[in-house]
Amino acid sequence: MCGVFGVYNSKTPAEDTFYGLYSIQHRGQEAAGVVVAGYDEMKNKTVFRQHKGMGLVAEVFKNPGIFNKLPGHAAIGHNRYSTTGASKSSSNIQPFSHTYRSGNLAIAHNGNLTNSRQLRKELTEQGVIFQASSDTEIIPHLAARSREKEPVHQIYQALRQVQGAFSLVILANDQLIAARDPHGVRPLALGKTINPETGEPVFYIASETCAFDILSVEYVRDIEPGEILMIDKQAVKTGKPVSLFLPPSQRKARCIFEYVYFARPDSIVFNHPVDKIRRNLGKNLARESKVESTKEEQQIVISVPDSSNTAALGFVRESNKICRPARFEHGLIRNHYVGRTFIQPGKEDREIKVRSKYNIIRGVLHDRQIVVIDDSIVRGTTAKMLIKLIREAEPKKIHLHISSAPITNPCFYGMDFPTKGQLLTYMFSDAKDNEEEIEKIRDYIGVDSLKYLSLQGMLNSAPRFDNEIQSYCTACFTGDYPISIKDACCKKEEYDCEE
Numbered sequence: 001m002c003g004v005f006g007v008y009n010s011k012t013p014a015e016d017t018f019y020g021l022y023s024i025q026h027r028g029q030e031a032a033g034v035v036v037a038g039y040d041e042m043k044n045k046t047v048f049r050q051h052k053g054m055g056l057v058a059e060v061f062k063n064p065g066i067f068n069k070l071p072g073h074a075a076i077g078h079n080r081y082s083t084t085g086a087s088k089s090s091s092n093i094q095p096f097s098h099t100y101r102s103g104n105l106a107i108a109h110n111g112n113l114t115n116s117r118q119l120r121k122e123l124t125e126q127g128v129i130f131q132a133s134s135d136t137e138i139i140p141h142l143a144a145r146s147r148e149k150e151p152v153h154q155i156y157q158a159l160r161q162v163q164g165a166f167s168l169v170i171l172a173n174d175q176l177i178a179a180r181d182p183h184g185v186r187p188l189a190l191g192k193t194i195n196p197e198t199g200e201p202v203f204y205i206a207s208e209t210c211a212f213d214i215l216s217v218e219y220v221r222d223i224e225p226g227e228i229l230m231i232d233k234q235a236v237k238t239g240k241p242v243s244l245f246l247p248p249s250q251r252k253a254r255c256i257f258e259y260v261y262f263a264r265p266d267s268i269v270f271n272h273p274v275d276k277i278r279r280n281l282g283k284n285l286a287r288e289s290k291v292e293s294t295k296e297e298q299q300i301v302i303s304v305p306d307s308s309n310t311a312a313l314g315f316v317r318e319s320n321k322i323c324r325p326a327r328f329e330h331g332l333i334r335n336h337y338v339g340r341t342f343i344q345p346g347k348e349d350r351e352i353k354v355r356s357k358y359n360i361i362r363g364v365l366h367d368r369q370i371v372v373i374d375d376s377i378v379r380g381t382t383a384k385m386l387i388k389l390i391r392e393a394e395p396k397k398i399h400l401h402i403s404s405a406p407i408t409n410p411c412f413y414g415m416d417f418p419t420k421g422q423l424l425t426y427m428f429s430d431a432k433d434n435e436e437e438i439e440k441i442r443d444y445i446g447v448d449s450l451k452y453l454s455l456q457g458m459l460n461s462a463p464r465f466d467n468e469i470q471s472y473c474t475a476c477f478t479g480d481y482p483i484s485i486k487d488a489c490c491k492k493e494e495y496d497c498e499e
């Protein structure tokens with residue numbers, strides 16, 4: 001989890017990046033940073049200026065005077081949520097900026113490298129000093145060691161050595177470079193607008209297209225898996241950035257969890273609108289549901305706001321279509337001034353935040369048959385506490401429906417799931433079969449029935465891509481990791497690897 005943003009040929013790159021990061025705040029709330037490339041007339045060259053800090057984007061940039069200190073024509077930015085590297089360390093705030101023999105290089109990364117431990121060890125043995133514990137810093141160090149002259153070729157060589165998930169924005173002197181790993185795990189999109197004064201294109205890169213909407217930027221296309229896109233003065237002249245491609249991966253591995261939970265429903269992710277896919281998840285969940293209802297006793301469907309709202313709408317629509325009368329109601333109210341519970345590191349904070357984040361509407365829930373739609377269960381803490389809260393309204397029955405399959409394995413590609421041992425499913429892994437496992441989870445959470453969407457139901461909800469045998473990563477649901485995790489540096493001890 002993290003959000004990245006980049007802009008080229010703007011008169012206000014720092015402000016643009018601020019608004020872009022603001023719209024993808026849901027991707028990371030621990031820290032934010034911007035690096036701007038601007039021409040320094042005194043020095044007669046392009047220089048990088050930066051501003052970074054811990055906290056939300058609005059907090060980090062609360063002093064408007066900051067923007068006067070960040071003049072330039074291009075910028076990159078990053079919202080951080082730690083997956084590798086100590087979460088509270090300010091040295092891990094991105095973008096990372098370096099000066100080397102070819103000039104300046106700054107980088108921001110969404111994803112997680114799976115061979116970073118080995119590469120870091122090798123680089124350290126060769127005398128490289130790392131400033132941060134984040135895996136991202138390996139990429140500029142590898143680029144700096146390349147014999148190539150052009151930064152884009154240096155980056156190409158560096159990216160050939162790393163494995164795992166990466167969606168990157170890089171400032172290399174006067175160029176903006178965007179890159180996505182050959183499996184295409186994390187999203188990355190290209191946008192464009194025309195400067196009305198000069199008639200020149202202004203290019204944008206973002207993790208999600210909602211960052212374009214806030215700036216009235218047109219979404220052009222996704223950065224393709226394995227693509228390294230270079231935007232420079234020539235691209236401004238021709239209107240067309242040029243691309244290099246990393247060796248392709250036969251199997252693609254777009255993170256299906258982006259559709260389930262992570263991306264905003266108003267974004268286009270992996271070329272498709274998240275809203276539509278999330279409704280499909282709800283629709284397929286309704287088809288698999290066993291809860292019966294009549295006109296006289298409708299199902300009252302409530303969502304866990306906000307991430308499950310869209311799936312709940314899809315669920316209600318399909319339930320009515322297949323003659324299971326259902327009505328959507330607001331039964332839970334969310335306090336928007338508390339961050340996502342899932343996104344706060346540390347268990348201690350999480351429990352108190354659930355109660356401060358949600359409240360119930362008793363009149364909606366009392367004496368009714370309630371279907372609660374939630375997108376996923378990770379540790380189970382939130383679900384258990386929410387159900388306890390809903391029980392206070394004395395509903396007749398609570399049916400918990402989850403618009404994804406059970407999460408059984410950790411993610412090594414940039415989503416901050418806990419270790420295998422901390423996942424709720426692990427607690428009941430001694431069950432003799434799936435049915436018994438679900439029954440034990442139902443009992444633990446305290447609901448009258450529990451239904452997870454099947455893996456096939458999830459896959460049927462997501463778009464198909466032509467000529468691809470496999471398009472999605474589903475490893476946290478299946479344990480089938482599309483990129484080797486043999487050397488993955490986090491949570492390894494929890495996983496059955498040889499070392």
Ligand code: SF4
Pocket residue numbers: 185254255256257258410411412413414415473474475476477
């Ligand atoms: S393991 Fe799960 S969360 Fe991680 S990339 Fe794969 S589908 Fe996404």
